[in-house]
Amino acid sequence: MPRGIRWPKGPNCSRWSCEILQTDLMRVSFCCTDTKAQPWLEGLRAALPGAAVEAWAAGAAAADYAIVWAPPQQFFDEQSGLKAIFNIGAGVDALMKLRLPRGVPVVRLDDAGMSVQMAEYVCHAVIRHFREFDGYEADVAQGKWSYRKPRLHADYPVGVMGLGVLGTRVSRALVQFDFPVLGWSRSAKSIPGVQCFSGAAEVNDFLMASRILVCLLPLTPDTENILRHDTLSRLQPGGYVINVARGRHLVDEDLIALIDSGHLAGATLDVFRNEPLPAAHPFWKHPKITVTPHTSARTLREESIGQIAAKIQALQNGAPVATLAGVVDPKKGY
């Protein structure tokens, strides 16, 4: 008996029509922790009429497509016929640590409203630091009308590590504010107005030419702890760190030591090794560190549903996997 027959509840259901329906019934399983399932299920059902879209529970029927965020290993262990796995975020580092069914493509969100959020977050943080708005705010809180000498963009080159969809958009946004913008990525890229560096051989030149550093790298074994004492020491004096990628890119105590020694001016951090950031962590109260609760670029439900549904339809219509945006390369891990 074919898996997962469900009898439609509508009044016109006959045995015959249900069998027809069931013949090409596409099954989509939604398995996302920390996510309110109901609005996703409703949106996906509307976007994929004729598909059976269900929230996963242990022992559920195997699915054709999986839509996941931090799923348990058991989810994959129970699958037998997956055609593709869709991650409802840009970072797949947690997913890639699981045993995934062999040969099944993993597809990340491709922008889906995240790049503009990231450009907003990073530009806000860069401008806030460059223009000393925190300092003005502290003065105003004391009733002080203060003057600070304007800083020059030329003295604040911004280096963006990671030039994927998010890093590219962030770089372009910074260029329009007249900052010198540098970019670093694993493989060589070219972005108008951005001085691009690539590979391990050029990372030190990139760091030494940067004063504000923005981390937008994927988290892989190669990039874990990449923001540590020896790399951050290479930033120009008065350097500033903005981490919007993953907490495990950064060695927390090295950042604090370099701020406290005066080499770095401060940091804006949106991601942490443990989230929520533990109550006792020194980042919470450090006067030169701005903390936000992993809010730099949220998954937007409607955009994501539209994007994932369109990709599922494309695959169902026979499109090759390689034509989809956001397919993860298992060797690179992103």
Next chain:
Amino acid sequence: MPRGIRWPKGPNCSRWSCEILQTDLMRVSFCCTDTKAQPWLEGLRAALPGAAVEAWAAGAAAADYAIVWAPPQQFFDEQSGLKAIFNIGAGVDALMKLRLPRGVPVVRLDDAGMSVQMAEYVCHAVIRHFREFDGYEADVAQGKWSYRKPRLHADYPVGVMGLGVLGTRVSRALVQFDFPVLGWSRSAKSIPGVQCFSGAAEVNDFLMASRILVCLLPLTPDTENILRHDTLSRLQPGGYVINVARGRHLVDEDLIALIDSGHLAGATLDVFRNEPLPAAHPFWKHPKITVTPHTSARTLREESIGQIAAKIQALQNGAPVATLAGVVDPKKGY
């Protein structure tokens, strides 16, 4: 005897060479209150070799060119041969209230590094409000890891009043962050990606279609008090006001009343009727108003000196006044 002969101090000075020099001696008078004169004088002398560049003092010789910021009436009363007046700011409202020598062109700074500062300031304020970064900051100060539902750009149309050099750059910067951007100006303008309104007939449509309002108008009798109860009431509910033009554009008590009634969500203000903002003014402590000390777009000395010196050279070389950027139309007052 020709005015203002000065004997060069160099070792090779002979009577004869000094007379030659004096024949086309161009006199530039610098009369800027609240401005440290020495670095300007040094920069101008370097940029205009052969010119006599002096800080004005009562009774000084008349000048060919005036470089001014908030000069006293006496300065102009003593002039007899001015060819042009250069204002070291973008706004000439204070200058236009003086009795100026008839027929002498007034030239504003034309960008000179100000438009990028304005784009930074306004984008920072818009993003900070839209993304609720003040709210997150308050939560973090209490050790709270909080969640707020992402807002949609479509719900936050930004209206920019004034589409000169600064307003145009600000509008373009906002467009790249995917906000719906509207513009309003006295005469019709066209900016890619911006829905442009113009003239008194369209101001209400513009206001009703805007939620965040950015004021970048010149201050003239027509625009004084333009941000008042009836205009601000037309903004969409939850409206937000950013004033980076002049304090006299805004009726302070109307803004406060509309915030306190809940129609407006708040404001970011950089300019005030009296500056420094008086200690007793309610803006200082209002929980929904962010105050900065007129820092949105500072005059940058080097850029300004370069621009003014180039314009003086052009006039000296016979260029018609109309070919200069930033010439003030006395009828419009900007």
